[in-house]
Amino acid sequence: MSSITLNISQRNLVLEKMAILVDQNRTSIIQANIRDMDGYSGNDLAMRDRLKVDEHKIDGMITSLQQLAGQEDPVGVERFRFHHDNGMEIFNKTASFGTVLIIYESRPDVTIEAAGIAFKSGNKILLKGGKESLHSNLAIVKLWHQALLENDITTDWVEYLNYDRQKTQVFLEKPTQKVDLIVPRGGEKLIEFVKAHASCPVIVSGRGNNFVYVHKEADKALALDNIINGKTDKISACNAVDKVLIDKNLPNKEDFVKNLIATLHGYNVEILGDESLSQYEEVKPIQKNTVWFEEFLDYKIVIGETENIPEAISKINRFSGGHSAAIITKDKSAAEVFMSSVDCAAVYHNASTRFTDGFQLGLGGELAISTDKLHQRGPIGLQHLVTNKWYIHGDGQTR
Template identity: 70%
Template sequence: MNHLLPIEKRNAVLSRMAELLEEERANLKTVNQQDLNNYSGDDLAMEKRLLVDDAKIDGMILSMQQLASQEDPIGVERFNFDHENGMKIINKTAAFGTIMIIYESRPDVTVEAGGIAFKSGNKILLKGGKESVLSNLKIVELWHQALQENNIATEWVEYLNYNREETQAFLEKPTQKVDLIVPRGGEKLIAFVKKHATCPVIISGRGNNFVYVNAEANLDQALDIIINGKTSNISVCNALDKVLIDTNLKNWEAFAKKTIAELQQKNVTVLGDESISKIANVPQIESDLIWYEEFLDYKIVIGTTNSNQEAIDKINKYCGGHSASIITKNDAIAQEFMENVDTAAVYQNASTRFTDGGQFGLGGELAISTDKLHQRGPIGLQHLVTNKWYIYGNGQIR
C-alpha cells in the first residue's frame, strides 16, 4: 500500500482538501463549537489553540494551497559521484514511510501536519487530544473524501482515536510500522512519548525564549520587541518568557521601569531578579529554577546581567533551545551572541515570535524542533525526508 504516490496525485488531494475546507467552513465551526462547549478546563492557552474561527480556516486553506504549489521534496538529488570503476552513485531524498503526530487541542494541526506529511510522500497517523476530537474527526472525514475522490486509499491519512492507555500500548508495540513520531505539545506529552516510543522521535514545541537588551540597544525597538514577544500570543512556543538587561546600558533602571509599566498595563505579571525588584516594585523570584520555566501565560521574568558573555552563558543554561534575540546596534556583538547562543533560531533586533515555518518561507511546518538531529527549528516540507543511495553499475564486484 505504501508505494510512493505520483506528485500529481498528491497535489490533487491537497487542492481538493483546500476546496472542501471552504465548502465545509460553517459545519467545521459548528462542530468546533461543540468541542469548545465540552472543554471544561481553565487553561487559557489550550482554549485559544482549540478554537476554529474564520481566520484559522483561512490559514488551513492557505496552507493546503501553498503545499500543493510547492516543489516535490522527494527524489531531490543531494550528492552525485562517479566511481573510478564506472559505477554511478547518487543520493536522493526519500519519504520516511509512516509518520505519527501526537498533539494537543489544535485542529489546524490535523490539516497542516497532515498535509506536510502527505505531500512529502508519507502515510500519516494523527493522534489528537480528546478536547478537539469532534473537530479532528470532521477534518479527517474531509481528508478521506479528498483521497477517495482521487481514487487513493483512505489509509494514507489515519486518525487514532485512542485514550492514554491505548496510545501507550501503540507506542510500545505499534500494530503497524511507524518510522518517525513527532509529539507537539507540552513537556508532559513529550516526556510520555519519549519514554514509550520504539522509533525515532523529533522533540518539538518547548519555548522559554530570551531577549537580551545589550548596552548598545535601540530602546524603542527593545521595548516593542519585548511587548510583542510576550503579549501578541501567549499560547505559542515562540512567545517570550525571559528578559536580560545589560547594566552597562545608560539609564538601564529607567528602561527597566518603563518596560515593566508597559507590561503591567497589558496584564502581564512581572517578576524580577534581586536588582530588578529593588529598583521596581515587583516581586523577586523565589529561586533560580524559574529561569527554566516556560510560562504560556501572561507572566515574564526580567533580570540583569553585566556582560555579553554572562548573558550568553545564562541563556545557554536555562533556555529551551528554541529562540533567543539580542537587541543591539553593534553588529559584531550581535554576531558573537548569535554564534554562541545554542538555540535553533537566533535573532538580532527582532521578535522571537517569527520562529515559524510560514514566517521563514517554508510554507508551514510540521513542528519546531529543539533537537539537533536531523533538522533544527521549523521542520517544513523539504526537511520531512530521509535519503537513499542509488547505485547504477554494469557488473562491478569488489
C-alpha cells in the same frame, strides 16, 4: 495501503481538493469546534487559544494547503552523484520516511498543516490528537478521506488514532503497524511521555522559554517594542518571550525599566524580577531560581539584570529551552558574538522571537519546531520531512 509511492501529481491533487473542501465546509468545522470548546472545562489560556477554530484559522488552513500544493516535490531530489571507476552510476536522493505519527494536543489546525506537510512528502499519516479537540479533528479527517477518495486513493494514507493514554502507550511500545518517525507537538509532559515509550525515532518539539537580551547599546524604543510583541502577541506560542535580561550598563536603565514595567502592566502581564528589580512594587520577587527554566504560556514574564554579553550568553544557555533568543543592540559585532554563541535553534538581532515559524521563515508552514540537533533543527518544513537513500546503477559489476 499500497507500498507504491504516490506521484507528485496525485499528492498535489489531494491537497488542492482538500483546500476546496475545507472552504466549502467552514460551517461544519466550526460547529464541531464549538462542541470541543463547550466541552473544555480547563482554565489554561494557551490551551483554549490553540483549541479554538474561527474563520481566520480556517483561512490559514486553506492557505497552507494551497501553498503546499504549489511547492516543489521534496521526494527524489538529488543530493549527491558519483561515477565509480568500474562504471557504476551512483546517486543519493531524498526519500519519504514511510509512516509518520503525529501526536498533538488541542490544535485542530495541526490536522491540516502537519498532515499536509507529511502527505506532500510522500508519507502515510497517523494522527493522534487530544481528546479536547476530538470533534474538530474527526470533522477534518473526514474531509481528508473525501479528498483522497475523490482522487481514487485509499483513505489509509491518512488515519486517525482515537486512542486514550493507555492505548497510546501500548501502541508506542508495540505498534500494530510500521511507524518510521514520531513527531509530538505539545507540552513537556506529552513529549516526555512519547520519548519514554516510543520504539522508533522521535523529533522533539521542545519547550520555548525564550530570552531577550537588551544590550548596553540597545535602541530602547526598539527593545520595548520587541519585548512587548514577543510576550503579548500570542501567549500560547512556543516562540513567545518568557525572560528578559537587561545589561546593567544600559544608559538611563531605570527609565527603560520603569517604561517596560508600565507597558507590561498595561497588558496585564505578571512580572517577576531578580534583586535588581525588587525595588519596584509592581514586580514580584523571584521565589525559586528554577523559575528561569519555566515556559509560561501565559501573561507572565521574568526580568533580570546581567553584567555583560558573556554572562547573558551563559544564562541563556543554562536556562533556555534551546528554541529562540534575541539580542537588541546597535553593535553588530556584539550581535555576532551573541548569535554565534547562544545555543538555540533560532537567534535574532533586533527582531522578535515570534518569527520562529515555518511560514515566517520561508518554509511555507511547519510540521513542528525541533529543539533537537538531529536530523533538523528549528522549524521542520516540507524540505526536511524526508530521509535519503542510495540509487546504484550497474551492468553486472561485482566486487
